[in-house]
Amino acid sequence: QTRDVFRAALPVDDATWARGRGWALSVGLIALPYYQSTNPVLAGISRRAIDEALADLKHAA
Numbered sequence: 001q002t003r004d005v006f007r008a009a010l011p012v013d014d015a016t017w018a019r020g021r022g023w024a025l026s027v028g029l030i031a032l033p034y035y036q037s038t039n040p041v042l043a044g045i046s047r048r049a050i051d052e053a054l055a056d057l058k059h060a061a
Helices: 002-009 014-035 040-060
Strands: none
Touching: 014 040
16 A cells, blocks of 8 residues: 555654644544535545545554
8 A cells, every 4th residue: 555655664653643644634624614615625635634544543453
């Protein structure tokens, strides 16, 4: 998986990766309702950030 290769190339520990995942989830959750009816492109990006953060969490478990 591409994400595994990307992560292996970075000098970060598990806690740093988890904080990054939390940040992406937080930004996505805040932005999605804000942009949902006014900017469908940013709403889509927000939805993708949420989906990817949750998928990464499941993959890590």
